[in-house]
Every structure is written in structure tokens, then in C-alpha cells.
Amino acid sequence: MTRALKFTKGHGTGNDFVLISDPDGQLDLTPRDYAFLADRHVGVGGDGVIRAVKTANFPEWSHLLDADPDAEWFMDYRNNDGSDAEMCGNGIRVYLAYLLAEGLVSLKQGDRIAIGTRAGVKDVQVGANGTFRVDLGRWSMGDDELAPADAVIGAHGLDVARPALGISVGNPHAVVALANDAELKALDLTLPPVVEPVFGPGVNVEFVVPAEPLVDDGIGRISMRVHERGVGETLSCGTGAAAAALATRHWAGASAPHNWRVEVPGGTLGVQMFPTEEGEHVSLSGPAELVYSGIIAV
Amino acid sequence: MTRALKFTKGHGTGNDFVLISDPDGQLDLTPRDYAFLADRHVGVGGDGVIRAVKTANFPEWSHLLDADPDAEWFMDYRNNDGSDAEMCGNGIRVYLAYLLAEGLVSLKQGDRIAIGTRAGVKDVQVGANGTFRVDLGRWSMGDDELAPADAVIGAHGLDVARPALGISVGNPHAVVALANDAELKALDLTLPPVVEPVFGPGVNVEFVVPAEPLVDDGIGRISMRVHERGVGETLSCGTGAAAAALATRHWAGASAPHNWRVEVPGGTLGVQMFPTEEGEHVSLSGPAELVYSGIIAV
Numbered sequence: 001m002t003r004a005l006k007f008t009k010g011h012g013t014g015n016d017f018v019l020i021s022d023p024d025g026q027l028d029l030t031p032r033d034y035a036f037l038a039d040r041h042v043g044v045g046g047d048g049v050i051r052a053v054k055t056a057n058f059p060e061w062s063h064l065l066d067a068d069p070d071a072e073w074f075m076d077y078r079n080n081d082g083s084d085a086e087m088c089g090n091g092i093r094v095y096l097a098y099l100l101a102e103g104l105v106s107l108k109q110g111d112r113i114a115i116g117t118r119a120g121v122k123d124v125q126v127g128a129n130g131t132f133r134v135d136l137g138r139w140s141m142g143d144d145e146l147a148p149a150d151a152v153i154g155a156h157g158l159d160v161a162r163p164a165l166g167i168s169v170g171n172p173h174a175v176v177a178l179a180n181d182a183e184l185k186a187l188d189l190t191l192p193p194v195v196e197p198v199f200g201p202g203v204n205v206e207f208v209v210p211a212e213p214l215v216d217d218g219i220g221r222i223s224m225r226v227h228e229r230g231v232g233e234t235l236s237c238g239t240g241a242a243a244a245a246l247a248t249r250h251w252a253g254a255s256a257p258h259n260w261r262v263e264v265p266g267g268t269l270g271v272q273m274f275p276t277e278e279g280e281h282v283s284l285s286g287p288a289e290l291v292y293s294g295i296i297a298v
Numbered sequence: 299m300t301r302a303l304k305f306t307k308g309h310g311t312g313n314d315f316v317l318i319s320d321p322d323g324q325l326d327l328t329p330r331d332y333a334f335l336a337d338r339h340v341g342v343g344g345d346g347v348i349r350a351v352k353t354a355n356f357p358e359w360s361h362l363l364d365a366d367p368d369a370e371w372f373m374d375y376r377n378n379d380g381s382d383a384e385m386c387g388n389g390i391r392v393y394l395a396y397l398l399a400e401g402l403v404s405l406k407q408g409d410r411i412a413i414g415t416r417a418g419v420k421d422v423q424v425g426a427n428g429t430f431r432v433d434l435g436r437w438s439m440g441d442d443e444l445a446p447a448d449a450v451i452g453a454h455g456l457d458v459a460r461p462a463l464g465i466s467v468g469n470p471h472a473v474v475a476l477a478n479d480a481e482l483k484a485l486d487l488t489l490p491p492v493v494e495p496v497f498g499p500g501v502n503v504e505f506v507v508p509a510e511p512l513v514d515d516g517i518g519r520i521s522m523r524v525h526e527r528g529v530g531e532t533l534s535c536g537t538g539a540a541a542a543a544l545a546t547r548h549w550a551g552a553s554a555p556h557n558w559r560v561e562v563p564g565g566t567l568g569v570q571m572f573p574t575e576e577g578e579h580v581s582l583s584g585p586a587e588l589v590y591s592g593i594i595a596v
Contacts, residue, residue: 009592014339041312041533041564041591045343046527190488235339266339291340294592 005298007037011118014235014266018046019098019290027059027212032231033298035082040237041219044296047234047282048088050095052104055116064120073099074116080231085217086119089238089284093132096124097288121151121171121222129296133270133285136242138278140168141250145200147174153195153205155227161196165247169282173243174232176204177210177251184209184225189233202229206244220260222248235266242282245271301325303596305335306340306396308588310388312533312564317396317588318345322357329380331596336378342594345532346386348393349374350402353414357445360585362418371397372414378529384417385468387536387582394422395586417468419428431568431583436576438466439548445472451503451572453525454486459494463545464501467580471541472501475549476510482507483521487531499529502535504542512550518558520546533564540580543569 005027008019018037020027029051037041055061058074075095077085092115099105107113112125123135140146147166153176154161164174174195178184184207193205204226211221226240227233245260260271270285303325306317307387319577327349329337334341353359355406356372368506375383390413397403405411410423421433451474452459464471466552470491476482482505491503502524509519524538525531543558568583 009342011340016339040338040343041345042309042316042587043309045337045338289340292592292594293340294590296590 002297004295006295007289008101008293009044009046010094010098010288011192012093012236012238012288013033013264013269013286014047015088015237017089017091017094018044018049019052019095020049020102021052021102023052023054023055023057023104027051028138031078031082033082034078035080036298037296038078038080038082040093044294047080047231048085048091049078049092050098051078052095052099052102058116061116064116064118068114068116068121068221071116071121072116073105077117084118087117087122089136089242090133090236090286092117092124092134093123093286093288094200094290096126096132097290098129101290106242119281127285130286130289133283134192134273135281136169136239139242139246139282140281141246142166143168146172147203148199151195151197151199153193155193155207157186158183161194164195165250166199166203167243167246169239169242169246171239172200172203173206173240174262175206175208175244175247177248178207179209180244181209181223184223187225189225189227204228204240204243206237206240206247208244208248215257218257218259220245220248220257221263222260223263225265236264236269237268238284238286241269242271242284246273246282302593304591304593306588306591307342307344308392308396308586310391310534310536310586311562311567311584313386313388313535314344315389316342316347316408317350317393319350319400320404321350321352321355321443323351325349328594329376329418331380332376333378333380334388334596335594336376336380338341342592343428345378345529346383346389347376348389348396349376350397350400355363356414362414362416366412366414369412369419370595371403373396374413382416383399385415386422387434387540388584389431390420390432391414391423391584391586394424394430395428399588401442406547413513415417425583429583431570431581433579433581434537435579435595436465437544437578437580439544440464441466444470445501446451446495449493449495449497451491453491453505454489456481459492459499462493462503464497465541465544465550467537467540467544469537470498470501471504473506473542475546476505477507477523479507482521485523487523488524491525495546498559502526502538502541504535504545505536506546507544508546508582512557516557517556518543518546518550519561520558521561523563525588526573533565534562536567536582536584539567540569540582544571544580549570
């Protein structure tokens with residue numbers, strides 16, 4: 001069936017998405033349809049596609065581990081190839097900006113909303129000037145499956161392989177510290193980083209450089225480039241920014257701050273670590289921009 | 299100045315463009331604005347941007363060598379980086395489809411129209427089923443500046459470097475024959491082909507494989523992949539398809555046909571060679587699809 005589908009294109013620090021509205025869950029899109037929408041040459045183009053559907057109309061929702069009746073909206077996230085994905089830290093900010101712009105939710109600055117994802121319910125807060133903050137929840141470090149203690153990662157443009165620190169923020173990351181901006185700039189990430197020993201089914205790799213000074217006005221500052229598994233270098237990766245800040249705080253020692261500013265090629269993200277009853281959470285804040293809307297035959 | 303700009307996205311065999319209408323030449327877009335429109339993450343995204351402007355309202359037109367008062371419309375083509383370009387074989391088909399869809403010209407199947415470009419006036423004909431044919435004009439082969447007789451081109455995934463044949467279709471191409479589809483498929487064009495000796499300021503490289511049989515029902519058939527200078531591998535290159543067909547006809551000898559079907563990753567193109575008073579011309583035919591329209595703040 002060919003339908004005229006209204007969509008909106010948006011991005012958060014250059015991580016870009018095609019957003020479509022389907023509150024009642026009546027669209028019958030195939031993975032191929034999602035891949036077409038995300039195709040940058042023959043479709044609209046995006047790192048992913050996000051369908052706005054009410055949790056009540058998303059049949060799988062009741063089967064998700066911590067399905068929460070308070071979450072009215074579900075973020076049905078699809079990768080660029082049409083396959084479904086659990087969560088996207090930049091995507092969920094753009095998703096909330098979209099829900100607001102479409103009049104599907106009504107919130108003011110400071111308000112919070114629970115949004116359903118395949119990785120469970122995420123708490124998102126409306127910030128100032130078109131920014132949003134999402135609580136990414138618990139994180140973990142040093143799990144040998146994430147990155148063995150002797151793991152090293154090399155990349156084209158880097159003279160020798162460097163040690164990697166494994167961090168999970170729902171998805172797996174390996175963070176590598178570089179000495180300075182020149183090293184970061186010299187990286188050629190058109191080819192995947194070389195991970196030794198190979199661990200897990202693939203890992204996102206963040207290369208980070210501390211700013212000089214590292215901490216300014218109580219905020220830690222780093223620059224980062226990221227190679228996303230199965231994708232290549234991207235302009236931004238939300239969970240990668242969180243992992244990079246967590247790793248740098250670890251390396252910086254006990255006096256390191258819990259608030260970080262992470263410069264990625266597509267802009268600036270904030271990362272905050274804060275205590276909760278179940279242990280420390282990490283949150284991600286940053287901009288979300290809706291660029292245009294259109295109608296496409298799918 | 300920020301303006302709400304109406305645009306249409308279209309493609310020809312996967313070579314994609316952002317099209318905007320400016321008959322009176324009143325838009326005041328900078329190279330940066332064009333680059334924003336072509337940006338695949340924060341803008342609309344395309345291999346290029348095409349502005350529809352009347353030749354009468356394009357001041358540079360009267361200075362172009364063969365400025366032709368019969369050409370009512372000019373194709374103001376911009377590269378992905380915002381710089382201007384002379385011509386685009388896939389783009390001019392999509393441009394005419396756009397002029398028709400916007401009601402800016404009125405033509406029926408078989409009609410021809412003269413379109414102004416920075417490479418002079420091009421004759422475009424309306425074909426059947428949403429296809430168009432553009433006369434690319436004169437071509438040349440064997441110029442030592444295009445590719446010295448001893449030039450070889452290597453690529454990742456190819457066991458040894460192969461001889462290259464230099465062909466100009468307004469822009470420079472080096473065509474390399476491969477033995478079979480397996481060799482073509484094995485090419486890794488994420489890195490540029492290695493050209494020895496280096497010639498010219500950079501060249502587009504086409505790797506071609508003849509079909510089995512080469513000629514079917516009077517039509518020569520080849521498959522091709524292309525690495526465009528300064529861009530990388532693309533889904534399609536119109537002038538590259540023409541160069542590939544011209545080279546293959548040369549290699550096939552005197553009995554080779556003058557009509558070719560070229561399979562590119564993004565679809566199928568036709569190439570025709572035909573005599574004119576000034577010598578042989580080569581033309582390119584293929585589809586043009588308009589995918590959606592939208593409004594963006596620029």
C-alpha cells in the first residue's frame with residue numbers, strides 16, 4: 001500500500017532523524033519502508049527513524065520488563081537499515097521536541113515526562129532554549145566483557161594502539177584517551193578502529209581529549225570523536241558522550257566533577273552524574289532541532 | 299536574513315538533489331546557505347543543490363561562451379560544499395522533471411528543451427515513463443593529459459593495477475576494465491583509487507565489467523562502479539556512465555553498438571552515441587524522480 005506520509009526531519013548535535021506520527025499505531029510500515037525513509041539518496045535520509053506511538057497502541061509494550069503505565073508515549077526507534085533499536089540518547093531529545101511541536105504533549109520548561117523505549121522508561125526534562133535532558137539510568141565500568149583490562153585500540157592516523165576502558169550505558173562503549181587535539185584531529189575513522197583482543201559483538205569507540213584546564217568553573221571539559229559499530233564515524237553519539245565523560249572522570253580521580261561538557265563534531269553535549277536510590281545515574285543534555293516537514297509517498 | 303524556503307528533493311539513479319525555484323533571481327543565497335541545504339545531517343541533504351532561475355535573470359549568463367537566447371531556464375548547480383559547478387548529467391534530468399512538476403515549463407513526450415548551464419546550452423528531451431535524455435555534446439579520448447598511455451589504476455580489493463583509458467565528457471574520466479562481476483564487487487572504494495602516474499588535477503574513475511553477452515538485441519551492456527574525485531564512491535555518475543560506454547565501445551572494436559545500457563549501483567542509465575554536424579555526440583538517458591517537498595528556514 002502506498003500512502004502519503006507526513007514527516008518531520010530533526011537532529012540533535014548532527015545526529016539526525018526522520019520523525020513520523022502514529023498515535024493510534026495504525027501505520028503498517030515494514031522494515032523496508034523505514035529503511036527507505038532513512039535512505040539519504042532516494043528517501044528523506046537520517047541516522048534513524050522515530051515513530052511516535054502511544055504505549056497503549058504499541059502491543060509489545062506490555063511485555064517490556066518495566067512497562068510503566070505512566071508513560072503515555074513510546075519512541076519506536078528504527079536504525080538506518082530499518083531494524084529496531086532500543087534507545088538513542090540524541091534521538092529521544094528530538095522525539096520530545098517533536099511531540100511538543102505536534103501538540104501531542106504539553107510541557108513547560110523544567111517539566112519532566114516518562115517516555116517508553118525498548119530499553120524501558122526514560123525520564124526526559126524540558127530545559128532552557130530548546131534543550132532537553134534525558135536520564136540514561138545506571139551505568140557500569142570495568143566489566144571484562146565490555147573491554148578486557150589489557151584491551152588496546154588502534155586507529156589509522158594514530159602512531160600506537162592505546163588502552164581502552166569499557167563502559168556500558170545500556171550499550172557497550174570502549175573509551176580511549178588521546179594526548180591532545182592534534183592526535184584527535186589526525187585520526188582517520190573512515191576505517192573502523194582495530195580492537196585487540198576483539199571483545200563482544202562489536203563496540204562503539206570514543207576517542208577523548210581533555211581540555212586545558214580539564215575543569216573550568218566546576219565543569220569537566222573534553223573533546224571526543226566516535227566510531228559507532230556498524231555505522232562508522234558520526235557527528236555525535238549521546239551514550240558515547242556519557243561514556244567518554246564517565247571514563248574521564250574515572251581517570252581524573254576522586255576530585256573530578258560530576259558535570260561535563262563534551263564537544264563532539266556536531267556540537268556540544270552535557271553529561272551529569274547524580275545519585276539515586278538505586279545507585280548513580282548518568283544523564284545527557286543538549287539541543288534538539290526540528291528542521292523541516294514534508295510529505296512522502298511510502 | 300532568514301527566509302522560509304520551499305524546496306523539492308529529487309534523484310536520478312540515486313544521485314540526489316535539493317531543488318529550489320527562483321525564476322526572477324531574487325534569492326540571495328550564499329555558498330554557505332547552499333552547503334546547509336545540501337548537508338545530510340542538519341539540512342535537507344543532497345549531492346548538490348539546483349536553483350531554477352531564468353537565464354534573463356542570471357547575470358553571468360550573457361558572459362557564457364555560447365549563451366543562447368532560446369534557453370529560457372538556467373540550471374544553477376551547486377556542489378555539496380556550496381561551490382558552483384558546470385554541469386551534472388543526472389541533475390539536469392531531475393531539473394527538467396522539477397520544471398515540469400512546478401508548471402514552469404510545459405512539454406509532452408518527445409519534446410526537447412534547451413537548458414542553460416555553466417557548460418553551455420544542453421538539449422534535453424522528454425522520454426517515456428518519467429525518463430529524460432540529455433545531449434552531453436562532444437567527447438574526446440586519448441588525450442595524454444586525461445590519462446597517459448601507460449597510466450594504471452589500482453584499488454583496494456583489486457590484485458594488481460590495471461590500464462586506464464582517459465575520456466573527457468566535459469569533465470575528465472579514467473575508465474578501467476575489470477574481468478568479471480566478482481572483481482567489481484570486491485572493490486573497496488572507501489579509499490580513493492591509486493592512479494599512477496598522477497595526471498591532471500584529479501580524475502573520476504570508472505570500473506567497468508562487460509555483460510555476457512556484451513551485446514543483446516543491438517544494445518551494449520556493462521556494469522560500473524564509480525569513484526568521483528573529491529566525493530568518493532557514489533550511487534551513480536551520469537558523465538561517468540557515458541565515459542564507461544565510450545571506453546567499452548572503443549575496446550570492443552568497429553562492430554560495437556552505439557547504444558549502451560549501463561548498470562550503476564543506483565539503477566540503470568542509457569548512453570547513446572550519434573553523429574552531428576560538428577562530430578559525434580554522446581547522450582545520457584535515465585529516470586528522474588521527485589520524492590518530496592518541504593519548507594526550510596535558511
